[in-house]
Amino acid sequence: MKSCKLNRLILCCASLMPVFLSCSQKEVLMGDLNVIPVPFEVVEQNDGMSFVIDRSTKICYPEGNEKMKRNAEFLASYIKHLTGTEVKLTTKADEDAIQLSLDETVGFDEGYELNVSKNLVTLKGKTEAGVFYGIQTLSKIMPITDGTKLAAIPAGNIKDHPRFDYRGFMVDVGRHFFSVDYLKEVIDMLALHNINYFHWHLTEDQGWRIEIKKYPKLTEIGSKRNGTMKDWETKEVDNIPVSGFYTQEEAKEIVRYAAERYITVIPEIDMPGHMQAALAAYPELGCTGGPYEVATTFGVFEDVLCAGNEKTLTFAKDVINEIMDIFPSSYVHIGGDECPKKHWKTCPKCQKKIKELGLKKTKNHTKENQLQAWFMGEVEKEIQKRGKVMMAWDEILEGNPNKSTTVMAWTSPEARVRSVESGHKTIVCPITNYYFSNPRNNKLKGVSSIKKVYDFEPVPENVTEEQKKNIIGAQGCIWTEWTKDSVKMEWQMMPRIAALSEIQWSEPQNRNLDDFLKRLKHQLEIYKAYGYNYKQDIHDDLGK
Numbered sequence: 001m002k003s004c005k006l007n008r009l010i011l012c013c014a015s016l017m018p019v020f021l022s023c024s025q026k027e028v029l030m031g032d033l034n035v036i037p038v039p040f041e042v043v044e045q046n047d048g049m050s051f052v053i054d055r056s057t058k059i060c061y062p063e064g065n066e067k068m069k070r071n072a073e074f075l076a077s078y079i080k081h082l083t084g085t086e087v088k089l090t091t092k093a094d095e096d097a098i099q100l101s102l103d104e105t106v107g108f109d110e111g112y113e114l115n116v117s118k119n120l121v122t123l124k125g126k127t128e129a130g131v132f133y134g135i136q137t138l139s140k141i142m143p144i145t146d147g148t149k150l151a152a153i154p155a156g157n158i159k160d161h162p163r164f165d166y167r168g169f170m171v172d173v174g175r176h177f178f179s180v181d182y183l184k185e186v187i188d189m190l191a192l193h194n195i196n197y198f199h200w201h202l203t204e205d206q207g208w209r210i211e212i213k214k215y216p217k218l219t220e221i222g223s224k225r226n227g228t229m230k231d232w233e234t235k236e237v238d239n240i241p242v243s244g245f246y247t248q249e250e251a252k253e254i255v256r257y258a259a260e261r262y263i264t265v266i267p268e269i270d271m272p273g274h275m276q277a278a279l280a281a282y283p284e285l286g287c288t289g290g291p292y293e294v295a296t297t298f299g300v301f302e303d304v305l306c307a308g309n310e311k312t313l314t315f316a317k318d319v320i321n322e323i324m325d326i327f328p329s330s331y332v333h334i335g336g337d338e339c340p341k342k343h344w345k346t347c348p349k350c351q352k353k354i355k356e357l358g359l360k361k362t363k364n365h366t367k368e369n370q371l372q373a374w375f376m377g378e379v380e381k382e383i384q385k386r387g388k389v390m391m392a393w394d395e396i397l398e399g400n401p402n403k404s405t406t407v408m409a410w411t412s413p414e415a416r417v418r419s420v421e422s423g424h425k426t427i428v429c430p431i432t433n434y435y436f437s438n439p440r441n442n443k444l445k446g447v448s449s450i451k452k453v454y455d456f457e458p459v460p461e462n463v464t465e466e467q468k469k470n471i472i473g474a475q476g477c478i479w480t481e482w483t484k485d486s487v488k489m490e491w492q493m494m495p496r497i498a499a500l501s502e503i504q505w506s507e508p509q510n511r512n513l514d515d516f517l518k519r520l521k522h523q524l525e526i527y528k529a530y531g532y533n534y535k536q537d538i539h540d541d542l543g544k
């Protein structure tokens, strides 16, 4: 088998073309080094040579390194899934092998170098994470075969590293609940796109989804609602109960699963707004005392946490401490979006706290907005005690928050400018471009839906070079008011997440929409091979 393989010469290097019959009578399909996200540097040998994967191929990894062993297992499983070929793992360096190794000389922590020749593939990373990203690239280079054909990887070199340290994707499980098993599949989808942060939006007006041992009613009462609004126009509610929450053990399982794929799970407990489910469980935490019910409709609700009540602050700190016990992430997101101040303006406790703190209306900040910033700042102290960083949505800027807060700029493209000008580390996720559940953008067909994401450069031009450095990454978001199941989830995600991944990973000078669309054809085949329900209308624009 082996000598037969060494004698093979690929006659034609057109990508993904069946090229010849080998001595084992198996047709060979050639892969393509041009993947999504586009690597930093790709040099194709263009001499027709290739590395053919067959049953004698081995994956070598360094002995005693469990993460590298897992990396090797991931690669073997991708090869099996995409090409049908079973390859073996070994810790002995060998020819006819894909050799995974760590190498300090690779310049970037998440960077890798891939070298493909006829007899050997070497994949080096400075870290295990870098090797993992190289494995993602390798899996996308391989042609998809049905197992009756062999896969060949064209000879060449790739040097690659990410543009941004923060490459995120958010899923809201408050409006609709998704099982642990399905979230693991979502995490696999993120890994395929080199995403390294899974922002898990865990609480909403419509459902509290994470077990908090000190406040059991949050899940006993707050995780259940009686029905769901059917559409915006009529606001009619069906009578189908919706419920679900994650135990702390299940959440830790998600953290573990994600970490194996070099993804950090950032928990979000959204406060002081979007808290109606918590208020239904503990009405004494609201300004009016209720009664409240877990919301069955969508929108922005006036019932929010009472920021002037000592009990509320204790509640918030207790919850965040339990959250930090579950999630090792150095970021903790505490929301801060869409918090109407109507009740605070007349609530004796909130007004007393404003007086006590000496908060005065300024040109840019109302007293109540500053009360919110104070409340979140107190929770931030709790987060900082444990050496972690608070994240919040950009509305927090309305209240003059601490500079230590990392801001997610969602409300508009301008929000990212305001945020970096105010000196905050900023993650760019504008509703106009990176929200994959925005109904208006969902109506866009084919390339127009891709363009909306692909053409939005996260770093604004009209700020100083120093301020530009405060843009630490970009994120896509799926809010699930109208996303009840996996079919809709994936239809919204893919292929737009491929465009997002190129924004997050690739250098702007390497990005080109026409070129991206050429590479997208194979990405869609990968989605198909994994059984993902991607948005199909793009096929028409790509000319199948």
Ligand code: ACM
Pocket (backbone or CB within 6 Å): 337, 338, 393, 410
């Ligand atoms: C948000 O979309 N309310 C952060």
Ligand code: ZN
Pocket (backbone or CB within 6 Å): 286, 287, 305, 306, 307, 308, 309, 343, 344, 347, 348, 349, 350
């Ligand atoms: Zn109040």
